[in-house]
Amino acid sequence: MQPNAILHEVQQLYDVSDRLNVLAGQHPLVSEALISISGSVRNTATLLEVFVAMKIARLSGLDPAIT
Numbered sequence: 001m002q003p004n005a006i007l008h009e010v011q012q013l014y015d016v017s018d019r020l021n022v023l024a025g026q027h028p029l030v031s032e033a034l035i036s037i038s039g040s041v042r043n044t045a046t047l048l049e050v051f052v053a054m055k056i057a058r059l060s061g062l063d064p065a066i067t
Contacts, residue, residue: 003052010052013045 020038024031 003056006048006052010045010049013041013048017042017045 017038020034020041024034024038027034
């Protein structure tokens with residue numbers, strides 16, 4: 001498993017979320033939708049990050065509930 005490649009994509013998702021938030025401030029007519037989408041992207045990035053951490057813990061023989 002190549003966690004660094006996946007974590008790079010996680011960072012890209014966080015960056016997209018940040019850019020959408022900036023756009024929300026610049027475009028009041030669609031700000032609510034952009035903020036909602038931004039939150040969804042950020043949540044997806046977080047879930048992916050947790051998944052990678054759990055998978056790495058499992059592969060290394062650690063119990064993810066303890067780490």
